[in-house]
Amino acid sequence: MASPLTVASGSxxxxxxxxxxxxxxxxxxxLESSKSVGQLKQFHAFIIKTGSPQHQxxxxxxxxxxxSRGNEIENLxxxxxxxxxxxxxxxxxxxxxxxxxxxxxxxMLIKGLLPNTYTLPYVLKACWQSQSLRVGxxxxxxxxxxxxxxxxxxxxxxxxxxxxxGLIKAxxxxxxFRQHPQAQRDLVSWTTxxxxxxxxxxxxEAILSFFDMCQANxxxxxxxxxxxxxxxxxxxxxxxxxxxxxxxxxxxxNLSPDVFIHNALxxxxxxxxxxxxxxxxxxxxxxxxxxxxxxxIAGLTHRGQFKEALDIFRRMQGLGLKPDDxxxxxxxxxxxxxxxxxxxxxxxxxxxxxxxNTDGFIGNALVDxxxxxxxxxxxxxxxxxxxxxxxxxxTAMIVGLAxxxxxxxxxxxxxxMSQVGIEPDEVTFVGxxxxxxHAGLxxxxxxxxxDMSRVYNLQPQTEHYGCMVDLFxxxxxxxxxxxxxxxxxxxxxxxxxxxxxxxxxxxxxxELAEIVMENLVRFEPExxxxxxxxxxxxxxxxxxxEALKLRKKMKERKVKKTPGCSLVExxxxxxxxxxxxxxxxKTLEIxxxxxxxxxxxxxxxYIL
DNA sequence: GTAGGGTTAG
Numbered sequence: 001m002a003s004p005l006t007v008a009s010g011s012x013x014x015x016x017x018x019x020x021x022x023x024x025x026x027x028x029x030x031l032e033s034s035k036s037v038g039q040l041k042q043f044h045a046f047i048i049k050t051g052s053p054q055h056q057x058x059x060x061x062x063x064x065x066x067x068s069r070g071n072e073i074e075n076l077x078x079x080x081x082x083x084x085x086x087x088x089x090x091x092x093x094x095x096x097x098x099x100x101x102x103x104x105x106x107x108m109l110i111k112g113l114l115p116n117t118y119t120l121p122y123v124l125k126a127c128w129q130s131q132s133l134r135v136g137x138x139x140x141x142x143x144x145x146x147x148x149x150x151x152x153x154x155x156x157x158x159x160x161x162x163x164x165x166g167l168i169k170a171x172x173x174x175x176x177f178r179q180h181p182q183a184q185r186d187l188v189s190w191t192t193x194x195x196x197x198x199x200x201x202x203x204x205e206a207i208l209s210f211f212d213m214c215q216a217n218x219x220x221x222x223x224x225x226x227x228x229x230x231x232x233x234x235x236x237x238x239x240x241x242x243x244x245x246x247x248x249x250x251x252x253x254n255l256s257p258d259v260f261i262h263n264a265l266x267x268x269x270x271x272x273x274x275x276x277x278x279x280x281x282x283x284x285x286x287x288x289x290x291x292x293x294x295x296x297i298a299g300l301t302h303r304g305q306f307k308e309a310l311d312i313f314r315r316m317q318g319l320g321l322k323p324d325d326x327x328x329x330x331x332x333x334x335x336x337x338x339x340x341x342x343x344x345x346x347x348x349x350x351x352x353x354x355x356x357n358t359d360g361f362i363g364n365a366l367v368d369x370x371x372x373x374x375x376x377x378x379x380x381x382x383x384x385x386x387x388x389x390x391x392x393x394x395t396a397m398i399v400g401l402a403x404x405x406x407x408x409x410x411x412x413x414x415x416x417m418s419q420v421g422i423e424p425d426e427v428t429f430v431g432x433x434x435x436x437x438h439a440g441l442x443x444x445x446x447x448x449x450x451d452m453s454r455v456y457n458l459q460p461q462t463e464h465y466g467c468m469v470d471l472f473x474x475x476x477x478x479x480x481x482x483x484x485x486x487x488x489x490x491x492x493x494x495x496x497x498x499x500x501x502x503x504x505x506x507x508x509x510x511e512l513a514e515i516v517m518e519n520l521v522r523f524e525p526e527x528x529x530x531x532x533x534x535x536x537x538x539x540x541x542x543x544x545x546e547a548l549k550l551r552k553k554m555k556e557r558k559v560k561k562t563p564g565c566s567l568v569e570x571x572x573x574x575x576x577x578x579x580x581x582x583x584x585x586k587t588l589e590i591x592x593x594x595x596x597x598x599x600x601x602x603x604x605x606y607i608l
Numbered sequence: 609g610t611a612g613g614g615t616t617a618g
Contacts (some may be wrong), residue, residue, distance in 0.1 A: 087609070121610050156611045191612040230614065263614045292618045294615045301616090329616045364617055395618040427618050 098126035121157040153185040163196035203234040229264035238272035251326025304332040332365035341373040398431035407439030433467035440566035473503020518525025
């Protein structure tokens with residue numbers, strides 16, 4: 001006779017295959033009249049098979065509780081009907097109501113029922129869902145006492161608990177613990193270990209474990225290769241990535257249509273800086289999904305290829321594919337970087353039209369886009385309309401206000417941030433300090449710089465020292481700027497020396513500039529900024545000989561001057577202009593208009 | 609009836 005569990009995939013319920021029908025089923029009296037565990041099992045299997053939404057399992061749970069209070073349980077032929085029912089209910093609740101699931105597990109123990117290898121994985125899942133690590137550790141102890149830990153499902157789920165809680169040492173210890181060698185380790189155990197390393201930012205350990213796994217004669221599957229590729233991405237190790245790619249192609253475990261592998265390859269090639277290979281995988285993959293497009297767009301954005309990223313987005317739209325949150329965040333990021341306000345506004349309208357929630361990533365990206373595209377008021381509007389604001393939202397707003405020279409407003413937002421209890425991070429302080437420096441707020445800048453370590457336990461990095469040097473330098477406090485550099489616990493880098501050289505230019509400190517210049521060239525031998533700035537300093541003092549000498553030195557050292565470039569977008573078309581550029585067909589009209597703007601600016605009192 | 613996958617920000 002067939003087991004009742006096979007019925008769900010058999011003939012009896014084949015006609016029921018949608019959630020709507022499932023929901024009707026729950027409202028029908030059929031379940032109420034289920035008087036045997038056999039029928040319950042059928043429903044159970046059915047619900048698991050169809051992935052019923054949580055509110056429906058809640059309905060089922062209530063019904064089962066009422067059933068189990070009846071006498072039917074006593075008449076059942078199952079070995080352990082009560083444990084079975086508890087397992088089932090705990091499983092149903094482990095997502096939607098994990099604390100209740102844990103309470104039921106405790107109830108089982110109090111009643112003297114023995115949890116089995118099915119119970120513990122569900123309870124452990126409830127533990128990470130409800131962040132109940134302590135309970136998880138109790139389950140760990142119980143599993144050792146009862147030898148249930150030797151079951152590979154219990155073992156793997158326990159590893160996952162520690163991985164989800166970020167306890168990488170506990171994951172490692174559990175995996176390698178020699179005192180319970182009876183614990184089986186399968187491909188899932190290795191996957192959990194390797195993924196935990198990747199998630200916790202230990203990509204080298206992930207790769208080493210992968211090699212250990214291969215040594216142990218386990219054959220990797222598609223899932224583990226995806227994780228290993230993401231470790232290569234994190235390492236930026238192209239040659240390793242290529243080796244894994246070759247391994248996949250040579251062994252092609254029927255993986256050729258695996259969209260996950262292809263997406264991971266695209267991400268790996270882009271993060272490792274090989275754009276042509278990423279494009280090749282993308283163009284040749286047989287099946288693409290939205291993540292394939294997102295990986296391309298995100299990867300190109302990450303590499304600073306904003307126009308190319310938006311070209312991919314246009315191709316996606318041309319094919320009528322629907323973008324998701326990831327796509328739109330990347331698109332907004334590219335818009336922010338090239339100043340394409342019109343496309344950014346289009347994304348905003350799209351979000352409104354499709355009733356997409358602008359909290360979280362999307363809202364933060366909108367704030368950043370508007371601020372960087374020069375629309376600080378709109379940025380502020382979006383910021384205020386967000387129901388949930390996090391450290392990223394506040395930072396985007398503060399940095400935006402700093403760029404626009406609205407220092408006091410930036411400081412207001414910063415104090416609002418601490419009032420609502422959101423902790424600033426290092427980037428927030430870059431915004432705060434640069435706001436102070438642009439507005440010449442020396443006292444406020446010093447206070448916030450000291451607060452970083454005193455109040456927020458954040459160690460200033462070279463960017464923060466750079467901001468402070470800039471702040472002192474602009475205010476003419478060269479002595480203070482020099483003292484700060486001398487007191488630095490870090491080696492001053494190009495950011496710091498560059499700020500000081502800028503100050504030398506403003507205040508015409510030629511001798512100091514010469515010393516700073518030497519330092520700066522040591523850090524950035526290929527950079528042209530220091531040479532240009534220094535040449536300008538000599539020229540401003542009419543020391544033409546030195547200026548010429550420096551230009552000659554630049555030539556000798558083969559330092560090339562990067563031409564300044566402006567990017568203007570008109571109706572979706574981009575126009576690039578370089579110094580003295582006369583390549584545009586409407587050059588005459590453009591220069592005429594520029595002259596007019598210069599003239600009017602001078603009339604309004606601007607010094608050009 | 610149980611466990612493991614890729615892409616996003618300042």
